[in-house]
Amino acid sequence: MQSDPSLQSVPNTIAVSQQRATRVIFLAAGLSMATWAPLVPFAKARLNIDDGVLGLLLLCLGGGSIVTMPLAGALAARVGCRAIIAGATALICVALPALGGVAATPLLVAALLVFGAGMGAIDVAMNIQAIQVERASGRAMMSGFHGLFSLGGIVGAGAVSALLALGASALQAAVAMAACTAALFLLARPHLLANGRAEGGAPAFALPHGPVLLLGALCFVVFLTEGSVLDWSALFLGSERGVPPALAGLGYAAFSATMTVGRLTGDRVVHRFGGSRVVLAGGVVAALGMALVVAVPAWQAGLAGYALVGAGCSNIVPVLFTAVGRQRAMPESTAVPAMTTLGYAGLLVGPAGIGFVAHALDLRAAFVLTLVLLLGVAACARLLPSGRD
DSSP states (O other): OOGGGGGGOOOOHHHHHHHHHHHHHHHHHHHHHHHHHHHHHHHHHHHHHHHHHHHHHHHHHHHHHHHHHHHHHHHHHOOHHHHHHHHHHHHHHHHHHHHOOOOOOHHHHHHHHHHHHHHHHHHHHHHHHHHHHHHHHOOOOOHHHHHHHHHHHHHHHHHHHHHHHOOOOOOHHHHHHHHHHHHHHHHHGGGGGOOOHHHHHHSSOOOOTTTHHHHHHHHHHHHHHHHHHHHHHHHHHHHHHHOOOOTTTTTHHHHHHHHHHHTTTTTHHHHOOOOHHHHHHHHHHHHHHHHHHHHHSSSHHHHHHHHHHHHHHTTHHHHHHHHTTOSSOOOHHHHHHHHHHHHHHHHHHHHHHHHHHHHHOOOOHHHHHHHHHHHHHHTTTSOOOOOOO
């Protein structure tokens, strides 16, 4: 995708408005994504299903996302990011109340597919917008955008939990968050990129190749790491370190906190040291954090280790999105969804792979494998595409 014409030689006030709109959309996406997590126990209780069935149902969310990602990239090249983000927001706002209220398994399947489709489409379109806005600004901005997504996740999960604690039903909480998501979109809409520029000969979908395959593989590892912390940190702290179940979630909380802070402050770091050095240092720091989790038996060391993993991973994916906007091997409209799809595959498949390794060996061995992969990310830092501007 070529840069939106509205980004060429525009007054500074317009460029600043587009940057703010991008931040708002990342915040809205994080807010809506996090809304689902506190609703999961309520959905399970309404449908009276076991953990195995719930796990299969949750795959629908990822499935919906992976289907729409390449479509969103192709359509954004033709009609612009604004239209794709508008459609994705509509899907999310329709799906959230259903996730909070449906009491039949087929309806929950449909709601998860729609919600996943909306999240996948908005993920691709907002990152295409972010690449173009960052490129036009001439300075590092991607970490800050992704930091707003992380912040939105914290705010969204906290807001839903607070509403439920105050006596709201799951449906009422979901409707409230859908309204917030819609309001944030309306706030950002006037300054989202409206013009699409179809790239000559660009296919609607293409398998990643060249530097995009490398970037996608690195994204896969970082998302796999995030998924392993999300799904396995509490179990590890409880079973291996003797942490009470009520406190075992502190591992992921430490990871999320340092990731959010790292991203919100990351633009200055990337500007000063460059993307390749940030990926190198980030991979090493994350690997050291995982080593601390595995090697030191004290649970406090485990929390510190997960905090280091979050800090190390925080700016790797934003740098990868900047890099995918610089490469020339694939059009932007196919490169972004290709890399994003590989990343989501890590988030979906990775935790299951960790489980297989843990079953065959043990959970510590699975985390050691993640450590090795993170060192591989660090080793590949020098191969990132350089700027083309």
